[in-house]
Amino acid sequence: MVWISRICYRKVCKRLQIQLHYTSLARNTILTLANQSSAHGVATSWYLSLENETVSLILVFCLFFLQYGNFVDNLRLYVRGGSGGMGLPRLxxxxxxxxxxxxVAQKEITLKKMKDKYPQKRFTAGVGANSSVQALRGQKGEDQEILTPPGITVTDDNGKALGxxxxxxxxxxxxxxxxxxxYHSGFLPKKAQARIIRLDLRLIADxxxxxxxxxxxxSLLTALSHAKPQIASYAFTTLRPEIGTVMYDDxxxxxxxxxxGLIEGAHMNRGMGHQFLKHVERTKQLLFVVDVCGFQLASKxxxxxxxxxxxxxxxxxELYKEELLCKPAVLVVNKMDLPGAEHKLTELQEQLQTPQExxxxxxxxxxxxxxxxxxxxIPISAVTGxxxxxxxxxxxxxxDEDASxxxxxxxxxxxxxxxxxMGKGITPNTHRHYR
Structure with a gap:
């Protein structure tokens, strides 16, 4: 799929007849667009300026896939238990x-590694041994273990939770x-269970x-932790979840x-909304991050x-899962270093006090x-600290308070x-005296 995206990208570029001067900057831009994961930011800015919306959408999709294709958070597998061994009627x-x-959960594993290692995505356990004169009770077949990362929800193909x-x-x-x-089965083995399961990764974070x-x-994640997520002045710079760790002196x-980043309509899976919103479910608290100056997703x-x-x-x-609004939440107002930020913060705080108005x-x-x-x-500036x-x-x-x-x-x-x-009719702390 990756090579198909690359071919589509080249054809789209040729179709658009993109003209770039052959300076070192232009050559670096071409390499970035073709090979690097930061390409989607540039592609987004192109999408906002190109007249041919259909072709530009294809371009954005190709670059989006090259980036997002490296992160896998769900897999569909075929699993089948081993067949039982034959009995021995005469004995x-x-x-x-x-x-x-x-x-089985194991920390070193990722769903991406699983997908690469087992492209067929089929897992079958060992067959039970037949009964014989040397061993009247056949040996049990070998179990098959599928190693996955922690944070996995296992469901069958009908959506029923398995664990x-x-x-x-x-x-x-x-x-x-x-x-x-x-003897009870006429010495014929029973069929093993076979079905399709889904592995769904939901990140576990505080x-x-x-x-x-x-x-x-x-930028906030970088300021809080040692994580190095991709940062640029384009929308949709983050295309896969990043986990950072905040270290304290103790x-x-x-x-x-x-x-x-979510987009309007994420609850309907626009912008792959479900794949992102599901990771919110397992966090203990939510930090809403907004630009104090507001934002505009695109020119249209x-x-x-x-x-x-x-x-x-x-x-x-609320539309994705209403219970999420009950999670403890903090509002972080970012970019307070911009001109006029204090006035806009005051206006925001007044609006939050009476949102109905x-x-x-x-x-x-x-x-x-x-x-x-x-x-x-909490007003902050992730850039200035x-x-x-x-x-x-x-x-x-x-x-700490919630944990306590x-x-x-x-x-x-x-x-x-x-x-x-307490039993019926018996009053607590009442002593009965018998003669």
Whole structure:
């Protein structure tokens, strides 16, 4: 698929008759467009300027695939347990059971590595041994283990959940081996279980960054952690999730996931919305990141203020899964180093206090039914470092408080479970005296 995208890209460039001067800058631009992952940013700017929208969309898709194709977050596999072994009628021997197929979590594995290593995506367990004079009870077939990264949800092809793999070493049985032949089955083996399963990766992180393209999420992740996501002044610079780790002086670590920018209609899978929104589900807290000056996705789309961006983000999460709005959330207002930022921040804070009064700024179908209640609004500049220290401190404090409350609630539930229920008609602390 990658080489097809490259061929399509070259043909599109020829079709458009792109004229570039043969300077060193032009040659570097051509190489970037053809081979490097940063090409999609340039392609996006071309899309905004080209008259031939259909052809330019093809160009953007080809470059998008070259970048996003390196990240795999779901796989569809065929799995089949091993067949049972034949029984031995004249001696009453029982055939060996077929092997089972398991999905096992291992940290070093990625779905991309799995896809490259097993292009056929078929896994079959070993066959049970037949019963024989030397061994009346046949040996069990060898189990097949499918190694996957932690954070995997396993479902069958109908969407039924089979299990989750959240930690290294977790195991989920996905296909049972057939029973060996015995007296009850006429010494004929039973068929093994066979089906198609789906492996769906959902990143597990403490904090999830949510925002529209070019809000500065990648710059914020770099400022908070040692991650080096791709950063450029184009929309859609981040095309795959990035995980960064925030380090504290006491060696405490907090993971932060930079999710690709959403677009209006992400809940309907526009812009591959489902593949991005699903990663929000497993984060403990959400950081909404908005540009204090607002943004415009493309020349043909309307300009959105910071308040409108917050409302639209809330609406997209609400339509995808309403429970996401109940997650603890913090609003990070980025790019406070720009002129007029203080005035716009004050205006945003006033609008957030009474969002119903400003709902007329958006079409009715874009206004969320329930507004996100932000724990805190933190103005920052990811470029200059303004407010980053305060943000790191607040994230740590907020997560620690939530963890403490969760621990107290768990202890309370355990104590209530251990307390014996009182019998009917017996008053507590009442002593009965017998003669």
């Amino acid at each position: 009453g021997g029982q055939g060996g059971k077929g092997g089972d197929v398991w999905v 989750e793999l959240n930690h290294e070493g977790d195991r989920v049985l996905v296909a049972r081996g057939g029973l060996g032949g015995s 904090i999830g960054l949510v925002g529209f393209p070019n809000a500065g999420k990648s 060696h405490k670590q907090i993971s932060v996931a930079d999710l690709p 789309t309307p300009f959105r203020s910071a308040f409108e961006a917050v409302q639209l983000l809330s609406k997209e999460l 400003f709902s007329h700024l958006l079409p009715e179908d874009m206004v969320p039914k329930n507004n996100v209640v932000f724990r805190h609004v 303004l407010g980053i220290t305060h943000l790191k401190t607040y994230i740590r404090q907020s997560l 409350l969760a621990t107290e609630s768990l202890h309370r539930d355990k104590l209530q479970a251990k307390t014996p229920s």
